[in-house]
Amino acid sequence: MTSIFKRKHLFYYLAIIPSLVIIGLFISPLILTFYYAFTDIRGNITLGTLNSVIADPVFSASYMRVIIYFILNILIKFLLATGAALCLRHPFKGRRILSALNFAPYAFPMIPLYFDWFLMYHPSWGVIPYMIRSLGLTPPNFLTDPNLAMYFVCIAHAWAATPLWTMIMTCGITSVPEEAYESAKIDGATPTRMFFKITIPYIKKYLLMNALLSCIWVTGEVTSVWLMTRGGPGTSSHILASYAYLQLYTGYYNKAAAMLTLGIPLVVFLMFLLSRVLAMED
Numbered sequence: 001m002t003s004i005f006k007r008k009h010l011f012y013y014l015a016i017i018p019s020l021v022i023i024g025l026f027i028s029p030l031i032l033t034f035y036y037a038f039t040d041i042r043g044n045i046t047l048g049t050l051n052s053v054i055a056d057p058v059f060s061a062s063y064m065r066v067i068i069y070f071i072l073n074i075l076i077k078f079l080l081a082t083g084a085a086l087c088l089r090h091p092f093k094g095r096r097i098l099s100a101l102n103f104a105p106y107a108f109p110m111i112p113l114y115f116d117w118f119l120m121y122h123p124s125w126g127v128i129p130y131m132i133r134s135l136g137l138t139p140p141n142f143l144t145d146p147n148l149a150m151y152f153v154c155i156a157h158a159w160a161a162t163p164l165w166t167m168i169m170t171c172g173i174t175s176v177p178e179e180a181y182e183s184a185k186i187d188g189a190t191p192t193r194m195f196f197k198i199t200i201p202y203i204k205k206y207l208l209m210n211a212l213l214s215c216i217w218v219t220g221e222v223t224s225v226w227l228m229t230r231g232g233p234g235t236s237s238h239i240l241a242s243y244a245y246l247q248l249y250t251g252y253y254n255k256a257a258a259m260l261t262l263g264i265p266l267v268v269f270l271m272f273l274l275s276r277v278l279a280m281e282d
Contacts, residue, residue, distance in 0.1 A: 032257075033257045033260055033261060034257070034261060035257075036049075036253050036254050036256075036257030036258075037049060037050060037254065037257040037258040037260075037261040038050070039254065040254060041254060049254045049255060049257075049258045050258045050261070050262070052255070052258075053255055053258040053259055053262065054262070058235045058238065058243060059240075059243060059259060061235070061238075062235070062238040062239050062240050062242070062243040063240050063262075063263075065150060065237075065238070065239045065240075066218060066219060066239050066240050066266075068150070068151075068154075069150075069154050069157075069218045069221070069239055070214070070215045070218055072151065072154045072155075072158065073154060073157065073158045073161075073214050073215075073218055074210075074211050074214055074215075076154075076155060076158035076159070076162070077158050077161065077162050077165045077210065077214060078165070078207070078210075078211075080158075080159070080162045080165075080166070081162050081165035081166040081168075081169045081210075082169055084102055084162075084166045084169075084170075085166055085169035085170040085172075085173045086173060088102070088166075088170050089170070089173050089174055102163055102166055103163045103166075103167065104163070105159065105160050105162070105163055106160065106161065106162075106163035106164055107163075108160070110160070110223050110224075110227075111223075111227060113160055114156060114160075114223065114224055114227040114228050115227065117156035117159075117228065118143070118227070118228050121142035121143050121152060121228075123139065123141060123142075123144075126142075128142070129142075143228060143229050144232075144233055145233070146232075146233045146234060146236035146237075147236070149229050149232065149233060149236055149237040150236060150237040150239075153224050153225055153228050153229055153237055154224075156224055156228065157218075157221065157224040160224075161214065161217070164210075165210050165214075168206050168209070168210055169203065169206055169207075169210070171206070172202065172203035172205070172206035172207075173199060173202075173203060175202065175203075176198065176199060176202040176203070180198050180202075181194060181198060184197070184198060205277060205280050208277045208280075209274065209277050209278065212270055212273050212274040212277060213274065215270050216267060216270045216271065216274070218239070219240060219241065219263060219266055219267050219270070220241045220263075220267075221239060221241055221242070222241045222242045222245045225237055225238065225239060225242035226242055226245065230246075231243065231246060240259065240263050241260075241263070243259065244256045244259035244260050244263075247259065
């Protein structure tokens with residue numbers, strides 16, 4: 001009996017080895033990042049790299065743009081995903097096709113997706129400037145105006161990630177009991193009032209979960225910025241991760257590590273909030 005007990009324990013220990021290996025693979029780069037952040041190019045322990053990064057006005061501006069990305073991303077995704085989820089709430093002919101089309105942007109490879117957005121924004125042959133000119137208006141310089149580039153990159157990024165929001169929001173909206181809507185209709189409630197008084201309270205957990213996941217992913221977003229503007233014009237569209245990637249790309253490993261290290265408290269805070277949301281009762 002003791003021999004069987006020992007063999008079972010041995011099996012348990014062996015079973016967790018793959019998980020420990022994977023965790024170790026994730027932790028090792030994190031430890032190396034901290035090492036580079038707190039050392040100089042000679043390997044000496046110092047806070048000089050962190051201090052120089054904190055004093056860098058481009059880094060400060062990039063950090064603040066992450067907050068703008070948070071707000072704009074959440075607003076766009078909420079409007080698009082909620083509208084799509086409300087449309088897909090009830091079964092109708094062609095619903096499966098629309099659901100598949102709605103999910104297509106999320107399944108599309110990132111490089112051609114953002115290249116398509118780049119072409120649509122292009123001042124000479126882009127479809128969006130063409131449509132604006134056809135209305136007799138002058139289109140803005142979407143990606144070459146330092147006051148606008150960041151916002152239009154953010155719009156492309158939000159659109160690409162909206163399908164995941166839609167899928168989660170659809171699950172939340174379909175869980176709202178039909179009896180609640182019927183009772184509200186009998187009481188004379190308008191669709192707008194039912195949305196804010198019934199739908200929103202029922203899907204609050206899904207909304208918060210989507211919002212926090214978006215914020216966590218935006219904190220590490222590089223692809224959209226790098227492919228569409230490379231942080232330009234100048235440095236006007238850089239956010240935290242893309243500016244850190246620029247330092248890494250140009251060989252400033254210590255500065256890149258310091259920037260990412262300064263972003264860790266924000267990610268940890270967001271993950272803490274996400275854990276609290278996931279622990280909420282429905």
